[in-house]
Amino acid sequence: MRRLNDMDAYGMLGKVRQTKPLIHHITNWVTIYDCANMTRVFGALPVMAHAREEVEEMTGIAGALVLNIGTLTPELVDTMIVAAKAANKRKIPVVFDAVGTGATRLRTDSAMKILAEARVDVLKGNYGEIGVLAGAKAQVKGVESAGLEGDPQQVALRLSSQLKNTVAMTGRTDIVSGNGTTYLIDNGSPMMGCIVGTGCMAASIIGCFCAVEEDYALASAAALACYGIAGEIASTRAEGPGTFKEAFYDAAYGLNRSEIESMLKVRKLR
Amino acid sequence: MRRLNDMDAYGMLGKVRQTKPLIHHITNWVTIYDCANMTRVFGALPVMAHAREEVEEMTGIAGALVLNIGTLTPELVDTMIVAAKAANKRKIPVVFDAVGTGATRLRTDSAMKILAEARVDVLKGNYGEIGVLAGAKAQVKGVESAGLEGDPQQVALRLSSQLKNTVAMTGRTDIVSGNGTTYLIDNGSPMMGCIVGTGCMAASIIGCFCAVEEDYALASAAALACYGIAGEIASTRAEGPGTFKEAFYDAAYGLNRSEIESMLKVRKLR
Amino acid sequence: MRRLNDMDAYGMLGKVRQTKPLIHHITNWVTIYDCANMTRVFGALPVMAHAREEVEEMTGIAGALVLNIGTLTPELVDTMIVAAKAANKRKIPVVFDAVGTGATRLRTDSAMKILAEARVDVLKGNYGEIGVLAGAKAQVKGVESAGLEGDPQQVALRLSSQLKNTVAMTGRTDIVSGNGTTYLIDNGSPMMGCIVGTGCMAASIIGCFCAVEEDYALASAAALACYGIAGEIASTRAEGPGTFKEAFYDAAYGLNRSEIESMLKVRKLR
Numbered sequence: 001m002r003r004l005n006d007m008d009a010y011g012m013l014g015k016v017r018q019t020k021p022l023i024h025h026i027t028n029w030v031t032i033y034d035c036a037n038m039t040r041v042f043g044a045l046p047v048m049a050h051a052r053e054e055v056e057e058m059t060g061i062a063g064a065l066v067l068n069i070g071t072l073t074p075e076l077v078d079t080m081i082v083a084a085k086a087a088n089k090r091k092i093p094v095v096f097d098a099v100g101t102g103a104t105r106l107r108t109d110s111a112m113k114i115l116a117e118a119r120v121d122v123l124k125g126n127y128g129e130i131g132v133l134a135g136a137k138a139q140v141k142g143v144e145s146a147g148l149e150g151d152p153q154q155v156a157l158r159l160s161s162q163l164k165n166t167v168a169m170t171g172r173t174d175i176v177s178g179n180g181t182t183y184l185i186d187n188g189s190p191m192m193g194c195i196v197g198t199g200c201m202a203a204s205i206i207g208c209f210c211a212v213e214e215d216y217a218l219a220s221a222a223a224l225a226c227y228g229i230a231g232e233i234a235s236t237r238a239e240g241p242g243t244f245k246e247a248f249y250d251a252a253y254g255l256n257r258s259e260i261e262s263m264l265k266v267r268k269l270r
Numbered sequence: 271m272r273r274l275n276d277m278d279a280y281g282m283l284g285k286v287r288q289t290k291p292l293i294h295h296i297t298n299w300v301t302i303y304d305c306a307n308m309t310r311v312f313g314a315l316p317v318m319a320h321a322r323e324e325v326e327e328m329t330g331i332a333g334a335l336v337l338n339i340g341t342l343t344p345e346l347v348d349t350m351i352v353a354a355k356a357a358n359k360r361k362i363p364v365v366f367d368a369v370g371t372g373a374t375r376l377r378t379d380s381a382m383k384i385l386a387e388a389r390v391d392v393l394k395g396n397y398g399e400i401g402v403l404a405g406a407k408a409q410v411k412g413v414e415s416a417g418l419e420g421d422p423q424q425v426a427l428r429l430s431s432q433l434k435n436t437v438a439m440t441g442r443t444d445i446v447s448g449n450g451t452t453y454l455i456d457n458g459s460p461m462m463g464c465i466v467g468t469g470c471m472a473a474s475i476i477g478c479f480c481a482v483e484e485d486y487a488l489a490s491a492a493a494l495a496c497y498g499i500a501g502e503i504a505s506t507r508a509e510g511p512g513t514f515k516e517a518f519y520d521a522a523y524g525l526n527r528s529e530i531e532s533m534l535k536v537r538k539l540r
Numbered sequence: 541m542r543r544l545n546d547m548d549a550y551g552m553l554g555k556v557r558q559t560k561p562l563i564h565h566i567t568n569w570v571t572i573y574d575c576a577n578m579t580r581v582f583g584a585l586p587v588m589a590h591a592r593e594e595v596e597e598m599t600g601i602a603g604a605l606v607l608n609i610g611t612l613t614p615e616l617v618d619t620m621i622v623a624a625k626a627a628n629k630r631k632i633p634v635v636f637d638a639v640g641t642g643a644t645r646l647r648t649d650s651a652m653k654i655l656a657e658a659r660v661d662v663l664k665g666n667y668g669e670i671g672v673l674a675g676a677k678a679q680v681k682g683v684e685s686a687g688l689e690g691d692p693q694q695v696a697l698r699l700s701s702q703l704k705n706t707v708a709m710t711g712r713t714d715i716v717s718g719n720g721t722t723y724l725i726d727n728g729s730p731m732m733g734c735i736v737g738t739g740c741m742a743a744s745i746i747g748c749f750c751a752v753e754e755d756y757a758l759a760s761a762a763a764l765a766c767y768g769i770a771g772e773i774a775s776t777r778a779e780g781p782g783t784f785k786e787a788f789y790d791a792a793y794g795l796n797r798s799e800i801e802s803m804l805k806v807r808k809l810r
Contacts, residue, residue, distance in 0.1 A: 022682045030302050030318050032570050036736040041781050046736065047640070047682030048570050051613045054646035061643070061681065073321045100317070103331070106324035141331065142292045142317030194523065196306040196316065240520025241311050250780025253734065300572050300588050343591045370587070373601070376594035411601065412562045412587030464793065466576040466586065510790025511581050 007268075009222035010260045012213050017043030021063025021211035023204060026050045026080050028070025028099065031197035035066070038201040041253040042226075044208040050076060055083040063211030064092055066204055067120075069110055070099040070143065077110045084118030093210035094118065097203035098125040102132035102140035115163065121216050122178075123159070124168040124203045127152055134159040143199075145171065153269070157182055166217045168206060170199055174224045178217030185221055186265040187228025189235035191244045202227055221266055229263045230255055277538075279492035280530045282483050287313030291333025291481035293474060296320045296350050298340025298369065301467035305336070308471040311523040312496075314478040320346060325353040333481030334362055336473055337390075339380055340369035340413065347380045354388030363480035364388065367473035368395040372402035372410035385433065391486050392448075393429070394438040394473045397422055404429040413469075415441065423539070427452055436487045438476060440469055444494045448487030455491055456535040457498025459505035461514045472497055491536055499533045500525055547808075549762035550800045552753050557583030561603025561751035563744060566590045566620050568610025568639065571737035575606070578741040581793040582766075584748040590616060595623040603751030604632055606743055607660075609650055610639040610683065617650045624658030633750035634658065637743035638665040642672035642680035655703065661756050662718075663699070664708040664743045667692055674699040683739075685711065693809070697722055706757045708746060710739055714764045718757030725761055726805040727768025729775035731784045742767055761806055769803045770795055 022045045027035050032048055039046035049058040052075075059065050065087040067080045087094045098111040111133060114120065123133070128145030131138025134156075137149040148155065152169060156177040160167040166178030174185040192198040202224060209223035210216050233251035238244035292315045297305050302318055309316035319328040322345075329335050335357040337350045357364045368381040381403060384390065393403070398415030401408025404426075407419040418425065422439060426447040430437040436448030444455040462468040472494060479493035480486050503521035508514035562585045567575050572588055579586035589598045592615075599605050605627040607620045627634045638651040651673060654660065663673070668685030671678025674696075677689035688695065692709060696717040700707040706718030714725040732738040742764060749763035750756050773791035778784035 024682075028318075029299050029569050030306050033303065033573065033736065036570050037781075040736050041734065045682050045684055047643070048568075048611055049640070049644070050611060051646055053614060054644040057644040057646070058682070071318055071320060074323060100319070103317070104319070104324040104327040106321055106327070142294075142315050142328070144315055194311065195519075196303065196310050238520075240523045241307075242516030242519025242523075245519075246516055246782030246786055249735075249782030249785075250778075253780045253782075298588075299569050300576050303573065341588055341590060344593060370589070373587070374589070374594040374597040376591055376597070412564075412585050412598070414585055464581065465789075466573065466580050508790075510787075510793045511577075512786030512789025512793075515789075516786055 007218060007222055007266060009225050009264060010257045012209050012219060012222050013226055013255060015212035016208045019212060020045050021208065022047055022061060023064050023066060023207045023211065024049060024058050024062035025066045026055065026083055027066065027068040030070055031200040034197040035200050035204040037249060038252060039204045039208060041249050042205055042208050050079060052079045052082065055079055056086040059083045059086040060090065062092060064095065064207040066095045066207040068097040068099055068200055068203060069107060070200060072107065072110055077113060081114060081117045084114065088119045093121040093216055095122040095124060095203050095207045095210060096120040097200060098123065098129045098133060100140060100143045101125060101129040102138060103142055108132060120165055122166045122168055122206055122210060122220050123163060124206060126199060127169060127171045130159060130167060130169040131155055153182060166220055168220045168224065170202055176217055176221045179215060181217055182269040183217065183221035184267040185224045185228060187225045187232060187263065189231045191235040191238060191241065192231045194241040195245050225264050225266050226255060226260060229260060232263060233259065277488060277492055277536060279495050279534060280527045282479050282489060282492050283496055283525060285482035286478045289482060290315050291478065292317055292331060293334050293336060293477045293481065294319060294328050294332035295336045296325065296353055297336065297338040300340055301470040304467040305470050305474040307519060308522060309474045309478060311519050312475055312478050320349060322349045322352065325349055326356040329353045329356040330360065332362060334365065334477040336365045336477040337384065338367040338369055338470055338473060339377060340470060342377065342380055347383060351384060351387045354384065358389045363391040363486055365392045365394060365473050365477045365480060366390040367470060368393065368399045368403060370410060370413045371395060371399040372408060373412055378402060390435055392436045392438055392476055392480060392490050393433060394476060396469060397439060397441045400429060400437060400439040401425055423452060436490055438490045438494065440472055446487055446491045449485060451487055452539040453487065453491035454537040455494045455498060457495045457502060457533065459501045461505040461508060461511065462501045464511040465515050495534050495536050496525060496530060499530055502533060503529065547758060547762055547806060549765055549804060550797045552749050552759060552762050553766055553795060555752035556748045559752060560585050561748065562587055562601060563604050563606060563747045563751065564589060564598050564602035565606045566595065566623055567606065567608040570610055571740040574737040575740050575744040577789060578792060579744045579748060581789050582745055582748050590619060592619045592622065595619055596626040599623045599626040600630065602632060604635065604747040606635045606747040608637040608639055608740055608743060609647060610740060612647065612650055617653060621654060621657045624654065628659045633661040633756055635662045635664060635743050635747045635750060636660040637740060638663065638669045638673060640680060640683045641665060641669040642678060643682055648672060660705055662706045662708055662746055662750060662760050663703060664746060666739060667709060667711045670699060670707060670709040671695055693722060706760055708760045708764065710742055716757055716761045716764065719755060721757055722809040723757065723761035724807040725764045725768060727765045727772060727803065729771045731775040731778060731781065732771045734781040735785050765804050765806050766795060766800060769800055772803060773799065
């Protein structure tokens with residue numbers, strides 16, 4: 001494991017805290033509070049707005065757009081596409097968390113539709129979800145990855161090449177492929193898998209970092225590393241998933257340079 | 271208080287943790303996170319999906335369906351019925367939490383409609399809600415029970431006989447009637463009444479246990495006992511309702527055989 | 541800073557706890573749980589109900605109606621107006637939290653529409669939101685105040701005079717104008733600005749107090765003071781925004797006479 005000299009994760013976090021970008025979410029009703037609050041404790045300003053009548057305008061003042069189909073309806077997906085096109089026009093990053101893709105036709109079709117009709121700068125999902133979108137043999141049980149055949153790094157790389165964007169695939173090791181580069185992030189704690197919302201909040205933080213760093217693959221890798229480090233710190237302070245969740249917010253809010261620099265576990269390939 | 275020799279509550283919990291059934295919820299927007307998270311910390315996999323276009327398919331891969339009308343609309347109720355029929359066809363358990371029944375005509379009519387158009391395997395509510403559905407003199411203030419005239423055990427038994435299902439009536443003493451048997455569960459802590467969502471999460475856990483045990487009355491009683499035990503443990507670690515909530519998740523996640531066997535307070539009648 | 545002899549904030553809190561008024565919310569999907577839970581720990585009964593078909597009936601049994609446009613749609617705004625008219629007819633207080641007014645046309649227009657079509661007894665917002673509604677030079681970034689030119693007290697007073705109601709403007713110092721009186725509340729902790737939902741929950745507590753005290757300006761000031769005191773107490777027990785949030789619920793639940801009387805920081809002008 002070598003420390004990446006060209007990844008100034010703390011520097012990016014500092015920019016988020018200093019510039020407080022507005023992160024416009026169109027997300028699900030389960031983790032909507034968590035996405036907003038994690039965005040806030042990382043230093044950015046969350047806004048959740050899903051009315052067809054205002055999404056273009058809200059995206060118009062945002063630093064990033066985060067989409068999440070965790071509790072999708074066809075109407076909401078159409079609204080996401082409207083917002084994504086507005087984000088594309090302004091060239092602000094669009095992060096799309098393809099929650100549950102593979103579990104139902106509606107989810108798979110909706111993910112495909114979003115990818116077809118708008119530019120998604122960072123496509124995020126668990127191993128199963130990304131596997132399904134890459135055409136690999138993969139399974140999703142509800143919103144959980146339930147298996148992916150083949151080499152996950154190859155799957156991420158192939159899909160990233162095909163979509164010409166960044167793919168962030170979260171799991172035991174997070175894999176980020178984009179701009180011809182693959183990052184492997186080994187930060188995080190098993191406790192993060194014991195609560196609901198870990199994946200959704202990760203997409204929010206990717207949005208925060210992409211709002212301040214143009215290299216979206218680098219930004220996504222740094223975001224996942226910082227987020228994972230906060231999880232690691234929190235797990236040492238928790239007695240279970242309930243106290244972990246609160247400690248996670250505390251740790252994210254308090255992240256400092258020495259924690260990030262000493263704990264960062266990111267490998268860069270090719 | 272005698273320990274039930276024929277109730278292996280810990281064994282059921284172990285099955286939940288081992289088989290990780292998918293628990294499909296169509297629920298309310300207030301406690302949707304809590305229902306998902308409590309399901310998760312008990313060891314099952316939650317999924318929240320309410321689009322008309324996907325509910326049959328999602329129910330098709332689930333181990334149980336949990337319905338909750340806490341923030342109902344007529345459209346959502348129709349979708350619940352579609353999902354319940356799909357669950358009935360697959361013979362997976364349908365748990366219905368009749369939140370607020372009695373407070374408005376829409377809630378009472380919707381509860382009646384769900385019970386009329388699909389089979390509900392476990393009907394859950396507080397004393398007031400179940401009382402209203404049983405035709406007893408009962409009152410509901412918003413989503414709180416505000417009184418029930420008559421013997422609650424008789425009310426539960428009568429409604430269970432009429433619906434030929436299991437009725438789980440939650441309150442100071444939880445009453446479960448089904449399969450000709452009535453269970454009284456005295457686990458729980460007053461602190462559980464000081465936070466929002468206790469009842470909704472109870473329905474989720476009933477869903478988890480019914481997914482692994484075919485005797486739904488037994489499963490519901492065991493679920494409420496384990497859930498109440500977690501609440502009791504948490505109340506000893508809390509300084510108020512906020513820290514209680516987090517300790518509740520911790521305690522549920524950590525529940526072990528000795529806690530359950532030493533703390534179980536279930537009586538079985540007839 | 542002088543203690544207000546004519547403000548018995550603890551007495552009002554006691555009335556809330558004793559009479560447990562039902563607080564009907566039509567609110568947003570981000571902080572809906574927090575609004576419900578804070579209402580509960582302050583001693584009142586929350587109910588969240590947004591179906592067009594039941595809002596009049598639910599408002600019909602409530603002690604106050606709290607509206608919040610944090611995740612509005614045009615349909616939801618129409619439903620809010622229906623509920624507000626029902627509340628007006630029954631002369632129960634209507635509290636309206638104008639979340640995000642100024643950030644998009646939909647939000648500003650919807651806030652104006654609600655104010656035009658129903659009587660709002662307490663209009664709540666941050667400095668930016670109230671500034672926009674008062675026609676001052678003010679800016680709102682998402683749901684955050686991003687500046688207000690001019691004297692905030694004058695802005696609140698002018699808008700209150702124009703609407704003939706109470707205006708509660710929250711920020712470092714909370715300003716409440718109504719009934720020809722202005723209150724300045726200096727309770728609160730910077731930590732309250734580090735989590736999502738602080739403003740929304742404040743509106744809920746204003747609803748609780750207005751349900752038991754007919755002088756809505758006095759009730760709003762007392763509510764914000766008690767709420768701020770709970771925040772101050774919580775901040776001394778917290779290690780960051782996560783633990784703060786739980787401690788906030790604990791502190792609110794436990795608020796006692798000596799805390800309130802020793803910590804109250806309310807000034808009354810004219």
